Structures are given as C-alpha cells and as structure tokens.
Amino acid sequence: MSEPKLLTPKVAIIGAGPAGLSAAKKLAGRSGGEVLVVDREKEAGGIPRHADHLGYGIRDRKRFMSGPAYARALVAEARNAGATIMTRTMVTGWADDKTLVATTPHGRVLIRPEVFCFATGARERPRTARMIPGTRPDGILTTGQLQNRVHLNHDAVGTKAVVVGAELVSWSAVMTLAESGCRTIALVSEYDKPESYGLFTGPGQLWFRTRVTRNAKVVRIHGKERVSGVEIEHTTSGSREIIECDTVVFTGSWIPDNELLRMAGVTLDPASRSPVVDAVGATSKPGIFAVGNLNHPVETADVVALEGENVADRILEHLRGTSSPMEAVAITVDDPIAWISPSTYTPRGPRPARGRFVAWVDRLITRPIVTVRQGGRVVASKRLWWPAAPGRAFRIPSSLLQNVDPTGGDVRISIG
Amino acid sequence: MSRKLFDIAVIGAGVVGAAIARDLAGTSNSVVMLDAKNDIGEGTTKANTAILHTGFDAKPGTLEAQLVARGYHLLRQYCERTRIGVRFTGAVLVAWDDEQAQSLPSLQARAVENGYEQTEVIPSEEVYAQIPSLGPGVTGGLTVPGEAVIDAWSVPLALATEAVERGTTFLREHRVTGVDVGDEYTTMHTDRGDVTARWVINAAGLGADAIDVMFGFDRIKVHPRKGELLVYDKLAAPLVNKIVLAAPSKLGKGVLISPTIFGNVMLGPTADDMEDKSDTSTTEDGFEFLLDKGRRIMPALLAEEVTASYAGLRAAHNLSDYLIEVDADQRYVIAAGIRSTGLTSAPAVAEYLVGLLADSGLDLTPRNDLPEPPIMPPLGEYQVRPFADDDLIAADPAYGEVVCFCERVTRGEIRDAIASTIPPGSLQGLRRRTRAMNGRCQAFFCGAEVKKLYENLKESGNE
Structure with a gap:
C-alpha cells in the first residue's frame, strides 16, 4: 500500500x-x-x-x-x-x-x-458561466485556451474571429489570433467607452483591421459542428445582428x-x-x-x-x-466601484503594496474624484490624474486613507 | 461497409440499443449495432437528468411502470458489477401550494400501486429540516428514499462495451436510409453502404418513427421535447444533498434541483416541444425560465457560478406507453416511445424484448463463454478517482499527472479512454468518458493540452 x-x-x-x-x-x-x-x-x-x-x-x-x-x-x-x-x-x-x-x-x-x-x-469566465445560449460547436475559446493552443501547441485556430470584450486582455487575444493567421472581425464590448487604453484602441483597430462594437452584448452562438456566427444585441436600440465568424474568444470577466x-x-x-x-x-x-x-x-x-x-x-x-x-476597519465601496482590494485598512499599519489599493469599476470616469468617508465625515477627497475604466485595474493611493480613525468604524469610498 | 450477414441488427446505439445488443450478443447470434452518429449515446441518451428512478410516479399498469421498476433493480446490480457511480441520495418531491400538498397522498398511493412502498408524506417543517436551502413557501413533501443520482453516460458505454466484447460489431456513422425486407434477410441501406441481417431491431430513439415507416407501419410519431439544464459549480454542492423533485405535470417531471454524480448541482430541465430533431441549442427563454424556477426553489443556488449548460432532446410521442412489439413476418422488432425513463428501464426493456423473441425461431440460449462485464473508470466524485489512488499512481505515474485541473483528470485516464474497446469518436466523446474539460474553467487551462494528447494518442493508436 x-x-x-x-x-x-x-x-x-x-x-x-x-x-x-x-x-x-x-x-x-x-x-x-x-x-x-x-x-x-x-x-x-x-x-x-x-x-x-x-x-x-x-x-x-x-x-x-x-x-x-x-x-x-x-x-x-x-x-x-x-x-x-x-x-x-x-x-x-x-x-x-x-x-x-x-x-x-x-x-x-x-x-x-x-x-x-x-x-x-x-x-x-467561459461562455457557459456567462450563460450565453445557442449551440455548442467547436471554435469557442477563452484567451487562456487560445494562447495555449497558439503559443504552446502552434495550432491553427480559425480564420475569422469575434472577440468578446475590449479590455487589455482582449487586445492580447487579438494579437494571438493575428499570429495564428486568424483575423478579428470585431471586438464586442458592453461599454460605451473603450475599456482599454486609448493608445491601444485607436491604432489597434487600424493595425489589426478590426473594429470595436460598443454598447453591444453577445446573445447567442450559431453553428452546428463549427461556429458560424455570433448574434449580438445593440443595447441602446435593442436591435440584433449576426456577425459571421468561425471562432469566438471570450476575454476578461475574471x-x-x-x-x-x-x-x-x-x-x-x-x-x-x-x-x-x-x-x-x-x-x-x-x-x-x-x-x-x-x-x-x-x-x-x-x-x-x-x-x-x-x-x-x-x-x-x-x-x-x-x-x-492590529485593528482593521472594513472598506465598503459605492457604484460604480464593484470591489476594492485590500478591502480592509489598518490605520498606522503597513501600507498595501506600492501604496495603492486596486479597485474595479463598471463605468468609465476620465478624471475621477475619489472621496473617502467614515461615519459621514469626509476623510479625504481628491481628483486623480488617471481614469477609472472598466476592464482594468483602477489604482487608488492609500495615502487618501491616512487620516482614517482606527475607532471610527467602516470606511466608504466613492468616485464621481 | 460490412459484407457479412448478421443474425440480428440493432439500429441505434443509445442506452436502449446498447442494452438490447448486449443481451442478444450473449447468445450464439451474430449482432451488429448501427448508429447514425460517430459515437454511442449521441441522441437522447447524452443529456438527461441522470437519475436512477424507482418508478414511483409512473402510470400504474403501463409497460413503462413495469419496466422502470424492473430496470431500477437490474441497473442497480449492473452498476455494482461494472462499478459505475451511483449515489443513493433519495429524493423529496416538494409541494409549493395547497393544491400540490393535497395531491401528495394520491402520489403516495400511486407509488404503492407501482410496488414502491417507501415514500412518506412529510410536513413543510420536515422538508426544510431535510433541505434547509429551499426557498420560502414549501407546503409539504413526499420522500422517495430510493431515488439515486447516477453516472448516466457510463451506463450506455458499459452496455455497448460489453456488447462489443461479446462480439457485437459496432458501426458508427451508418444512418439507415431505407430497408429491403427479403424472405430471409433484410438489407438496410445506409450512407456508408448496405448492412444485412435476418432480424432488425429498431431502437432508433428520435428516429424510431422514421425507421418504423420503412417497415410499412404508421403507428407512432416521435417528436423531440427539448430539455435545457444548468449545471452549477461544485462549490454549490453543500446546498443540496438530495434530489428536489417538483410535482408532476402533463409535460413531465417538472424542474428539479439535484446533486450530480460528478459533485455539481443541476437545475432543470425545461420541456419544450420541438420540430427539429437535431436542435440541441440552449435558449434565452430557457435560461430565464430555469433561473425563475431556481430563484423560487433554492435562491442561494443562483449566487453560484454556472459551470455548464446543456440541452437534451427527449423522444416524446403520441402514445401513452412504451411501444415494444414484434413483427414476426418481417423479422422486425420495435422498441420505441421510451422517454426519459429509458436510462433506468433500458436493461429491463432488453430483457422484455428478448422474452418476446422466444417464439421467433432465434436460438436465445445464453452462451457459457461470456467475458466478464467491463469495469468502468471511477468518474463519480464520491468514488476513489485515479488522482487520489496512491497504489494506482505508484504502479503507473500517468495517473498522477493531472491534465484537467478542475475535474482532476489524469493523463492515464485519457490514454485509457482512447485505447478502450469503444474509443471516443471526438473530443466531445472524450469529455464524456473522462470528465476532461467539463469543469468550471471549461478548458481555459487544459483545452490545448487535452486536444494535443487526444490527437497524438489517436495517431499513435492508428499506426
């Protein structure tokens, strides 16, 4: 034994x-x-x-x-x-x-x-966890699987792809697709503003001969043996269209x-x-x-x-x-902040790595004002020089919390 | 294409066809099993609710009631012999309003009529004590302690494997397009050439009515009834350790929540009558319907991640019972109208059908040189799987090499599946045989590696 x-x-x-x-x-x-x-x-x-x-x-x-x-x-x-x-x-x-x-x-x-x-x-999150209905043909990937197939296996993945998401990792998927000889027809984003850095989104569309379709979500996968297209809904008008492709890559949604x-x-x-x-x-x-x-x-x-x-x-x-x-106080967040890490703060304790909190937002704010409150009192409020954008980490300096009262209860962080 | 003349042909390699082929291959007759698809169980068999039914709620006096009750015992024994995963979780049929609560005693009486006497009507407090995660509004329940969750796909695979190991020829991608009934032999035309046999058994599931027409009958109309299912993450498993049944309705058994043999939690199925016999797509309406039901039955479940979604097609039909009949003149047998209960009843359907053939002139004496039934790989979450089997890993390090991280599937298991008696016809077939890529990441980590292994091993096996 x-x-x-x-x-x-x-x-x-x-x-x-x-x-x-x-x-x-x-x-x-x-x-x-x-x-x-x-x-x-x-x-x-x-x-x-x-x-x-x-x-x-x-x-x-x-x-x-x-x-x-x-x-x-x-x-x-x-x-x-x-x-x-x-x-x-x-x-x-x-x-x-x-x-x-x-x-x-x-x-x-x-x-x-x-x-x-x-x-x-x-x-x-793969297609299933996003609960996107339709058929279950070959050609549905996540960025992780795509990169393994192309970089580790040197597989050909397809010829025409739709990338779901338009954040940094989505562009990484576009690059990997291009390397394997697969063109990206479109990146489909639920947001109305680019999630990725403007630096990527503008030239990226030209370089990879692709487009970012905003305010749109994937509502159905088509195709029997192989993907034949994805159906998207334009969320502002409610209209739908099918984009023909043989590959669909679900990116982000970590x-x-x-x-x-x-x-x-x-x-x-x-x-x-x-x-x-x-x-x-x-x-x-x-x-x-x-x-x-x-x-x-x-x-x-x-x-x-x-x-x-x-x-x-x-x-x-x-x-x-x-x-x-040490006594830590809990941090809560307001919309459009989805979450923050660390989600506790220890006054007079060690600072988080690089003196920054990492937050995730659901909406783009180009010059956000971050406000820290404790028990209704404004502890700090500051305009930051960098945007809060969906699909990438939004960093908040921990110095904004330095005047938090160790006995003052929960801290609330909002942006506007 | 096979030029050989067979004694018996079974059309359809689903769970029913596989059970029939296995039994008949236990005699001195030569058997061929044909399927239109490239693997076993690709039709109604592949997506069901994976429950071993006691038959407590069947319509008393029907052949279905008789064969489900008998199949329950036969399949239970078969799973013990082949080590297919079964978990006797028991079920609670939950009533959500007064009318349903008042119908529980009559359901209990029906169970007794079907020969199942272990049910118990319990008040809502007792229902909550047994399943604390149920949503508010429960008015009562009926316990069915014998219901079990089962590794539903290993059942047809074991039956088909045993059939082949007993000498059955399995022909994939042989869709029957027409038949010529001769005096002694019947020739089946398929898209891969003709197959000829003395007797033909129609176990074609969704296609059984079409085959029946080829033999000149017009007695059954089969239509697909789509059932969509959501499979939740394993981390949801602590929410429910019993099958939560709904009060039955005209369309079937209703939406249930159940642990799966693989350690997940399942919510479903829907019941939508369809036209297209190949449409197994999931739908927005289906998901919404299931989430709506799930929110009421078990609100906490909806906070968990969905690992997979499926749609299966049940063979619904215009008759009120199974149709299993012999046409001695044409040496033709039909086993059709076998609905979702067919997983449980299949071994009993085969036994009953062989009984009907007693006067057929076929020699049905069992051979005494039969191989042992196959031992199936332990896929159930509560079995000792290879990744946790120290002796197995010591004997063969391939069982210590976890390839699919989420489902803990090892290289050894993938190798074994590809080298097995009925190797997978595709990556999908490999998934079903091993669980590889069926986990929460849906191949994010292992998809590339599994594909490479599959292609390399298939290639080296073909050389």
Whole structure:
C-alpha cells in the first residue's frame, strides 16, 4: 500500500506565477526553513509563460520583456534564492485544516507548512458561466485556451474571429489570433467607452483591421459542428445582428481561483469572490496569506510580482511572531466601484503594496474624484490624474486613507 | 461497409440499443449495432437528468411502470458489477401550494400501486429540516428514499462495451436510409453502404418513427421535447444533498434541483416541444425560465457560478406507453416511445424484448463463454478517482499527472479512454468518458493540452 508523503516546509506557496515566485524569491533563505512553491502546470512561470508578446517586467524589473522571458527570469531568481519549486503538483484539497493534499506523478503529497501563501491567480469566465445560449460547436475559446493552443501547441485556430470584450486582455487575444493567421472581425464590448487604453484602441483597430462594437452584448452562438456566427444585441436600440465568424474568444470577466480558500472557510468578498485580506495579504484565517490576482482579478504581472515581494515581509514577521494583530476597519465601496482590494485598512499599519489599493469599476470616469468617508465625515477627497475604466485595474493611493480613525468604524469610498 | 450477414441488427446505439445488443450478443447470434452518429449515446441518451428512478410516479399498469421498476433493480446490480457511480441520495418531491400538498397522498398511493412502498408524506417543517436551502413557501413533501443520482453516460458505454466484447460489431456513422425486407434477410441501406441481417431491431430513439415507416407501419410519431439544464459549480454542492423533485405535470417531471454524480448541482430541465430533431441549442427563454424556477426553489443556488449548460432532446410521442412489439413476418422488432425513463428501464426493456423473441425461431440460449462485464473508470466524485489512488499512481505515474485541473483528470485516464474497446469518436466523446474539460474553467487551462494528447494518442493508436 502506498501512502502520501508528508512535506513540512516553513512556507508553502500555491501557484508559481509572478506573485508566488516573487514571494518565494524574497522568502527563501530568510524564513528559517524550506520555501516550497507548488504548481499544477508542467513548468513554473504562470500566465506570462503563455503570453508570447512584449510588455512584461516594466514596473518590477524596469525592463521590457516577453512573457516567457519574464517567466523564466522569475523562476531562475526564485530557484537561485533557494526556493524549492515542484511542478506537476496539483493541490486537490485539504487533508485537514493545516494540511493540503496534492497529486504528483511521483505519488500524492501532504503539505503541512507553518504558513500558507495562496497565489493561485484568476481565470476568465467561459461562455457557459456567462450563460450565453445557442449551440455548442467547436471554435469557442477563452484567451487562456487560445494562447495555449497558439503559443504552446502552434495550432491553427480559425480564420475569422469575434472577440468578446475590449479590455487589455482582449487586445492580447487579438494579437494571438493575428499570429495564428486568424483575423478579428470585431471586438464586442458592453461599454460605451473603450475599456482599454486609448493608445491601444485607436491604432489597434487600424493595425489589426478590426473594429470595436460598443454598447453591444453577445446573445447567442450559431453553428452546428463549427461556429458560424455570433448574434449580438445593440443595447441602446435593442436591435440584433449576426456577425459571421468561425471562432469566438471570450476575454476578461475574471474570476479568482478561490476554491481552496473557500473550502478552508476563509472569508470572501461577495463582489469579487476574492479573499478579504488586509494591506499585506493576511486572510481571515491565521497563517493563510493570499497574494496577486487571486485578490484582485486582474492586475498586470509586474504589479502582482511587487505584491509578492511585499507579502514576503509580512510572512517573515508572522513567522518571527513580531506581527501584532492590529485593528482593521472594513472598506465598503459605492457604484460604480464593484470591489476594492485590500478591502480592509489598518490605520498606522503597513501600507498595501506600492501604496495603492486596486479597485474595479463598471463605468468609465476620465478624471475621477475619489472621496473617502467614515461615519459621514469626509476623510479625504481628491481628483486623480488617471481614469477609472472598466476592464482594468483602477489604482487608488492609500495615502487618501491616512487620516482614517482606527475607532471610527467602516470606511466608504466613492468616485464621481 | 460490412459484407457479412448478421443474425440480428440493432439500429441505434443509445442506452436502449446498447442494452438490447448486449443481451442478444450473449447468445450464439451474430449482432451488429448501427448508429447514425460517430459515437454511442449521441441522441437522447447524452443529456438527461441522470437519475436512477424507482418508478414511483409512473402510470400504474403501463409497460413503462413495469419496466422502470424492473430496470431500477437490474441497473442497480449492473452498476455494482461494472462499478459505475451511483449515489443513493433519495429524493423529496416538494409541494409549493395547497393544491400540490393535497395531491401528495394520491402520489403516495400511486407509488404503492407501482410496488414502491417507501415514500412518506412529510410536513413543510420536515422538508426544510431535510433541505434547509429551499426557498420560502414549501407546503409539504413526499420522500422517495430510493431515488439515486447516477453516472448516466457510463451506463450506455458499459452496455455497448460489453456488447462489443461479446462480439457485437459496432458501426458508427451508418444512418439507415431505407430497408429491403427479403424472405430471409433484410438489407438496410445506409450512407456508408448496405448492412444485412435476418432480424432488425429498431431502437432508433428520435428516429424510431422514421425507421418504423420503412417497415410499412404508421403507428407512432416521435417528436423531440427539448430539455435545457444548468449545471452549477461544485462549490454549490453543500446546498443540496438530495434530489428536489417538483410535482408532476402533463409535460413531465417538472424542474428539479439535484446533486450530480460528478459533485455539481443541476437545475432543470425545461420541456419544450420541438420540430427539429437535431436542435440541441440552449435558449434565452430557457435560461430565464430555469433561473425563475431556481430563484423560487433554492435562491442561494443562483449566487453560484454556472459551470455548464446543456440541452437534451427527449423522444416524446403520441402514445401513452412504451411501444415494444414484434413483427414476426418481417423479422422486425420495435422498441420505441421510451422517454426519459429509458436510462433506468433500458436493461429491463432488453430483457422484455428478448422474452418476446422466444417464439421467433432465434436460438436465445445464453452462451457459457461470456467475458466478464467491463469495469468502468471511477468518474463519480464520491468514488476513489485515479488522482487520489496512491497504489494506482505508484504502479503507473500517468495517473498522477493531472491534465484537467478542475475535474482532476489524469493523463492515464485519457490514454485509457482512447485505447478502450469503444474509443471516443471526438473530443466531445472524450469529455464524456473522462470528465476532461467539463469543469468550471471549461478548458481555459487544459483545452490545448487535452486536444494535443487526444490527437497524438489517436495517431499513435492508428499506426
């Protein structure tokens, strides 16, 4: 009879993407024990590994790199720092409340560290979860599947595509489609203003000979064996049309990979379904930290890498027993803010990574005024220089909360 | 194309055809099973509510009532032998108004008439005690402890696999377009050439009426009744550990909420009479209808993510019972009008049909050199699946290589499915055999890898 092998590292990091590897790099050699990173994929590196285009490493490495090169650099640094990286290791659940169980080709393992750090990231809502009716032919993808098929398998995916969404990741899908010889007929966006940076949307449409159809939603998929078209509804007029295509890519609409945390009973934010964390990633359960796009789907890889470095410091404090529990106040948000991360604030405590909160909005406001209130009192109100736009992270400086009263109750953040 | 002369041809490789072929292949007769599609179970079989029915609510005295009750026991035993996942969750038929509550005793009486005596009428408090997540407004309930959820697709696969292992020839993509009944043999014209057999058994499901016409009959009209289903994320599973049935109506069993054998929660089906026998698309109206029902039955369920949606076509018809009859002159048998209860009744339909053939002149003595029934892969969430089987992984590391993360499907299982007696005809067939790509990410992570594995393994198998 074989039995699962017990592993007892000091810190176990679940997910070897930018957040997990950056945390591992900072923790290895300093934690007083083994730092183990596990990942279910064949190779470590996370999503950047599949995104074979430039644009990685800007904020954390001050370089302009391709996704795979960026992933390789992060893996090498974590390894060189002394972290153990186990790939093909699929965590399947909890053996008990202190122990994860994982399947590997060498047998199952039980992982019982002193601290867990979850860096499991996020995925895109597929067609089914968006409840888009119609037939179920071949040719329906998410960006994740598209990039794997094109970059890792070098598959031809189709000839004419419709991309659902017009945010950053949607343009990434358009690039990948172009690379595989598939033209994007249109990007379909529910919003009336571009979600992506104007820099992309204008030239992007020209460069890729495509168009962004705004105020429109996909209402039906057509085609028997293969996609033959998508039916869209123009939401302002209610009129409908069918765009002929053989491929449809659902992009964005991120959902955090929160399954293991939910199974552990960690408190989740009802709007984002991410764990409720403090400024540095401590969840509602002692000894369980969360970092990266699991907390805020999604920020760019360089930002989550910096968060990974940030959470490492807090984990070290936790291991040394020098972290003292501090009174945190809850943060609530008003429309059009959907959610904010972290969703608590600890006055006089550590700042969130990069001194910024990450928020998600449902409507474009080009020069937003952010107002922070506590018990009806305006704590701060400030106009920001950058827009709040759907489909990408809206960053709010944590300095706006510096005058929050530790005993004053919940903080409410609104934008207008 | 097969030039061989067969003793018996079974048209249709759904659950009913597979059960019949399996039984007949247990005799000395040569059997061929034809299907219009490229895999087994591609018609009404592939999308149903996956419940092993006791038959408590069937119309007493009908053949359907008799065969569902018998099938319940036969299939239960068959699943034990082949290790197909079954979970005896029990069901509660929930009443939502006074009229429905008042009808519960008569439903109980009907169950007794059908030979099922374990039901119990319970007050609303007891219904809530058993299923706390139900929405407000419950007026009473009827427990049906014997109802179970089942791995519905492994049933026809096991039956068809056993049929083939007993010597049945399985011909895919052989749509029967016409028949010539001769003195001794009947020739079936298909889009892939002729197939000839002495006896022909029509188990063509949605197409059974068309085949029946070819034999000169005009006794049944089959039309598709579409049922749309929503499958919710596994994280919804704690909401419901029993099948929540609705009071029956003219259109069928109504909308139910049920755990699935794979650990999800299912809401459905709708019941829409259709014309097109191939239209399995889902609809805006269908989703809205289901969400409306779901909001009333179990509001908390609607906060969970939807993992998948399906539409299946039931073979609705103009008769009030199953139609299983022998035409000895033409050496022709029909097994039609077998509605959604067919999953449960299929083994009993086969047994009954073989009984009808006793005077046919066919030698139906069971052979004594039959292979053991196949052992099916453990797909049920509450079975020990390969990813959690330490001995299996130690013996073969391919079972430790998880390819589909959401459903924890390993490379070993995908390899086995492709090398099996009835390999999948497509990626869809692979999904049904292994659960790969059926999880919450719907192939976001594994789609490319599974496709590559499928193509490579198929290629190496063909060499």
